[in-house]
Amino acid sequence: MSATAIAAALQRVQSVFQRRPEAGLHEDAPALSRWTGGMRVVTQHADGHAVNTDMPLELGGSGDQVTPGWLMRAGLASCTATRIAMAAATEGIVLDLLEVEAGSRSDARGLLGMSEVDGRPVPAGPLDMRLRVRLSAPGVTVERLRALVEASCRHSPVGDAIETALPIDLQIDVPAH
Template identity: 30%
Template sequence: MEEQAEIKNKFERISEALTLKPSLGLGCGTSKTRIVSGLSCEITEGDWTFRTDMPEQVGGTATGPTPGVLGRAALGSCLAISYMMWASKMNIPIDSLEVEIQADYDDGALFGTSNTAPGYSEIRYMITIKSTATESEIESLLNIADRHSPYLDVFANAQNCIRQVQFIKA
């Protein structure tokens, strides 16, 4: 509960600052991804460095998780963090919280053998939460947090994607 009290305090301080000066909430996240070898990629953003790759059976070397793993992890962790932040804000004690992401896909779209869309056909998220709060309180918490979850919005709604190309002649 001490952690949740600290989360609540910081949540309220940031909310107050953003209410007074909304421009503080505006930003642009920038990551760079480069092919290291074959299908293996290195992703950097700020001080963080990640690696992705594809399984050997599709030409990768399996030196890291696939982009799909990171995408599902982004959604699951964003939901879990959002639930904990809002539980703290709403004084709802959480003993444990887990989010499982299941995403259905057809790899035939990636390899040009299927007419389906290359993205997920359906995403399901299951929440396991242990709390002394009532089911009604938990349901309210989940509904509020879902409305404010950035990655649930990214996954649920089309985003405006703009491609720009810089060509360097070899």
């Protein structure tokens, strides 16, 4: 889809949301994960798309699939790139390069439920997250591109969820045998 068509679609949706804010609220498509043995899990979207995950050899997996943690970074990078592309289209900026790399640093001891020597638990999640954005657009200043990226990052749903540490409503079902 062209930048003009994307901008027009976004303008239509924004117009609807301005008139009817409640139209913006919706249930997101759930991700259903099923353990398939070992450390392997297949996660499916309601439309049938599936992603397989596994753990590295040193953590008991086969190491031949991406890890769940990588999927989180992939989601952050993809969501950020999408939001930047949306903003560029809305502002009439024609990008000729857009790459977003999401990285993190983790301590695998947290995944194993281990503690520091002083007894403090080691966090299971990443210790930090970082984004590296490469982009260019003919005739657009560096300052304008930087502003576009910074504003887009503030409105990236995945980035926002990570930064605000969204609480999780845990529900547990144990079927009777």
